[in-house]
Amino acid sequence: MRYFRQMLFGYARVSSADQNPAHQVDALARAGVGAENIHLDHAGGAKASRPQLDVVLARLRGGDTLVITRLDRLGRSVLHLITLGAQLRERGIELKVLEQGIDTSTAEGRAMFGMLSVLAEFQRELIVANTRDGLAAARARGRKGGRPSKLTDDQIALAQRLYDAGENTVAQIAAMLNVPRTTVYGHLNKNKSASTSTAQPPGDVPVNSVVPMRVPRTCPTCGYEPSTRAEAAHQRGDLAVAWLHPNVDDQGSVVVLSHCRHCEPEPPAFDVACEVCGDGPILAGTFARAAAGKGLPIPVQQWLVASGWNLTPTLLCPDHR
Template sequence: MTSAIVGYARTSTIDQTAGFEAQLRDLEAAGCHRIFKEQLSSVDTKRPDLERAIDYVREGDTLVVTKLDRLARSMPHLVEITAKLKAKGVELKVLALNLDTSTSTGKLMLNLLGSIAEFERELMLERQREGISKAKAEGKYQGRAPTARRKSADVRRLKAEGKTVAGIMKELGVSRSSVFRALREE
């Protein structure tokens, strides 16, 4: 049984064609015989082609990505993916980092990078919370801007006054879908 080199490419939007093509080129150059690809945001909870890639690989195979952020959206997500791969006997290779989990150094580097990324995110969130607390203490924090839903009564009133949807949108600064949603809620 021969082992396979399988690639996974992802961009956040379909507009990122240059980055997507570069990933595909790099994965092909790395010897990937099969490449799973998707163009959707990393915050999407469902990434069907990533799941297909993980299902497809077999013991002895290697899953290759160009960058770590193309694979996982967070440290817990990275841990989840690498655990699935490890359970199947599949190695992970990240081209931009020259990281290969088939080596002990590669395993160490993956854990270190993931831990550093998680630490950096925690620091950023802590700074954000501190900034919000300071702004609240100084009376500068206004909170989230009002949503269109809070303007539902105004939407219905303007419609009753004979305003068009476009007129309501312009006057209240809300989207077309928000106007229709408010009208449906009557």
């Protein structure tokens, strides 16, 4: 495929308001990036929101080049960096890293960036192997492995009673227990409540249905696989939630993804919850910011209607419309 539009876009980031971004901005300007196409974030840490990164990724089109000064200015982690690189490559967008001499428009640059993905995979395998070895040693000493639950047994039982009674949404239960909504999802047994819902033909179950469906243990977005049964239970709860992302290639459409705790989108996030059961997708990125200020974006409304939701006068999922 040949692209005729060729524009340079720059991205810079400093980790606090006290740092001066002039060095990065000047370097991007010397590389030929126009001032109107340089995007700057003041954000530190892996969990910090980076709105200008979202903006520049949305502006990029096939044939364009994203210019940065160093790789650590772009990615929150090695995995995040590799994921972004793959997404840019699929969209026909080149990446140029000034201080590290990487230019994916050349064979040498593509090879160097490819080595990073190999190192990232090696790092992930080392983490998994070390975790398994540590758990095996702990079990040999009579200790139980796995991530500690955020809820006690009594809290889990209370959450189940409230859910079965049908008088509180999952979001309300999560607020009562002061935990994320996905934590409540991970502990609920929906079989009892789902048995009372209207039967639907196989293969025609709505995306947000409360009918129990098999949720994979391996994250389809980042590929992380839990190493213990307890962690797998948590991860299935996380993956049961649909995240709606803006489609950077088509602003009028929605991308539906599942995320584990390792690749969960950065704040803000916005819950779209059925008034009856509390089930529903979570909005990410610009969708979340728009919903918090102006209401559900048009692409999200269209997606909900197509999935069988009722939007007015109350928000109801396909099982309770």
